[in-house]
Amino acid sequence: MRDGKITGYAPTLVPGVTPEQKIEVESRSVPCDGEVGVGGLGHPRIWLRLPIGPDQVTCPYCSITYVLKPGAGDDGHH
Secondary structure, three states: OOOOOOOOOOOOOOOOOOOOOEEEEOOOEEEEOOOOOOOOOOOOOEEEEOOOOOOEEEOOOOOOEEEEOOOOOOOOOO
C-alpha cells in the first residue's frame, strides 16, 4: 500500500485494505526491509518513525504495521 497523496510519510492502517500484520516494537524509530512480511520478498531498507498519539506506523512498501509496546518509546529523549 503506497501513500496515495505522495506526502513522503508512511500511511496509516486502513481496515479492510492493509494486511492485519502487526509487530510490537520498543522504539519510535523502526527499520523495515519487508523480510518479516507475508512472503518475505523484501524491499529497500527504510526507517519509519512512530508518531506520538496513534503510536503506530505502516510501511509504505509492505504494509506491515509497527505498534509501540505500552510504556516504551521515549528513546532516551525527554
